[in-house]
Amino acid sequence: MVQTIFSDTIVALSTPPGAGALAVIRLSGPAAVPITAAVFSKKSFAEAPGNTLHYGTLRDPNGGEILDEVVIGLFRAPRSFTREDVVEISCHGSDYVVRQVLALFLRHGARLAEAGEFTKRAFLSGAMDLAQAEAVADLIAADSALSHRVALNQLRGGFSQELRELRARLIKFAALLELELDFGEEDVEFADRTGLAALLAEVRGVVLGLLRSFELGNVIKNGITTVIAGRPNAGKSTLLNALLREERAIVSAIPGTTRDFIEDEVSIDGLRFRFVDTAGLRDDTADEVEAIGIARTRERVRKASLLLYLFDLAELTPTEVCTEIAALTSGLSLPVLAVGNKTDLASAEALAAFETEFRDSRGGSTTAIPLVLLAAGQNQGLEALQTALVKQVRGSALENNASATIVTNVRHARALETAAAHLAAVQTGLDTGFGTELLAADLRHALAALGEITGEISSEDLLTSIFTQFCIGK
Known part of the structure; x- marks a missing residue:
């Protein structure tokens, strides 16, 4: 009992x-x-x-x-x-x-x-430990297969076990450093500095890897941010409404109707996509408000997880489409789907010719860009687009790493950043010959930061902050 x-x-x-x-x-x-x-x-x-x-x-x-x-x-x-x-x-x-x-x-x-x-x-x-307790809330809030899988892995202790193993190995060296402080007057070394350096390199690598996973974890937890971009009147708002199956965005034949972001979420085959309708891209606007919207569109593209570049099939050639995509994504490692709209206004022969020319135009860095043709206003081709969206995610880093240890919690990420900084300080101290007292202090701070994640080191204020975010009956 x-x-x-x-x-x-x-x-x-x-x-x-x-x-x-x-x-x-x-x-x-x-x-x-x-x-x-x-x-x-x-x-x-x-x-x-x-x-x-x-x-x-x-x-x-x-x-x-x-x-x-x-x-x-x-x-x-x-x-x-x-x-x-x-x-x-x-x-x-x-x-x-x-x-x-x-x-x-x-x-x-x-x-x-x-x-x-x-x-x-x-x-x-x-x-359960604190990380597992937080996973309870994540599991209840999970609304996609990926977010469910990551939360369940954390609830079952995968993340916690990895942290406990890291702390256990560091604690052994920390104890030896503390022992040296007890015998400071005798000038002896119990902790092998070479072994400590090797361990630091290994542990820092794991901590930094967990930190890098936070960007992926944020996508899994909050949805795959998918920006719909393109020229004015390409049909971006119409496409958003079609994907959401509701009149979420105002549709107008007047160019520049969308001035700011309109976004909403939809689940497709177990994946949660956050679609963002943006202002049409053009360089010749005299409208100050529209210009601000265009600038925000470019900034939102830089923060996206996936880009749908929508274009009117009657307005652009395949070469122009590839050129505009390359300019918009310059310097970015961003998955892109090229989506040609208004197929209902083109003949079957013209569409086939466009697809052939597009394949021939995708030289260099654009060879991986898939092409989807649809008529958003008539809800034609949406299934093909949804299939292409899922295919962009399946087999990607997002899908492949979903069963690995992934950080999805901001508090965890901040604690890992603190731990990484103090581990780097220990390494610097070893390289420059700092005394045992300074090494031990930084190592204690690193251990404390890792311990805060699982609750091995916690305060009442921290616990209150975490659990008051839960619902009453959890």
Whole structure:
């Protein structure tokens, strides 16, 4: 049995608020079972074993009427989410029923849980570390196959295990450096400087690799930013509306209608794309506001994960398309799809000739640019575009690395940056012959930064900041 570290019992609704078929109310704490037994019709509930389900009714023993017929799950400590006694009541999802059941438990000694308090108790009782606790929120928020996979890997401890192994190896050297400080007057070295340098190089490589993964992790967590760019009136807003299946952007024959970004998300084959409609690109505008929009478009392209370059098939030749794409993406390593619009206004022969000429025009650095032809206004060719979008991601670094350790949390990235800086300082100290005291100090700071990620080193303020971002019933 795990030692109880909380004296009170908490209760909260763990399913989303609002009317539904069912609602789940969760209690956790030393009195979870007695409180439930006092209002539950099944008299043997208090002595029942854990991991069991029980059917009955809830009623206030002080002469109250039956509130609801329920199914109760009982989980005995330590075999529960929080490692405390946990009771989960499945009742009908009426707002009235939920309010009455919560009020019943509050009258019998429970208190309302704070935001994230169930997961916080799981962390404080040792059921999971801090990185895994944060992964609970990521897993609940995951709305694509990739974000789900990364969050699940972190929840299962992949990231935490890698960090623990790094810290364990550094701690051995840190202990030897501290030992040297204890024998400072005798001028002895317990820590092999050559071995420490080799270890630093290896650990720094891993830390920097994790930091580099944050850019990828941010894409996975927040969606693949896909910028739709092109000349005015190419049909960018029409395409956005077609992809979203709603009239999200204003469509007009007047050039320069879109002045600022319009963006929204859609899931395609398990991948979450954040499409961004932008101002049309041209160099001859006299409109100051439109010019600002064009400048912002170019800046947004530089920050994109994927570019859809949309063009009117009647306006540009294949050579001009390749030239404009090359100019827009100069100096960028950016996947691009060339999308020819308004196929409904061209003959089959003209389209075939365009495709042939486009293949012949893709010389040099543009050989990897796929071409998709469609009519956005008639919803023709959208399936081919969606297939091409998914193909650009599948097999890419985004898809290949999704099962590896990927940093998706800003707090983790900042801690890794701090650790990397102090590890670099240790390396500089070794190269320049700094004293043991300075080496040990920087190594302690690096260890502390890594420990903050998993919660091995934490403060109450940090925990409060993290768990208050959770929903009440987590």
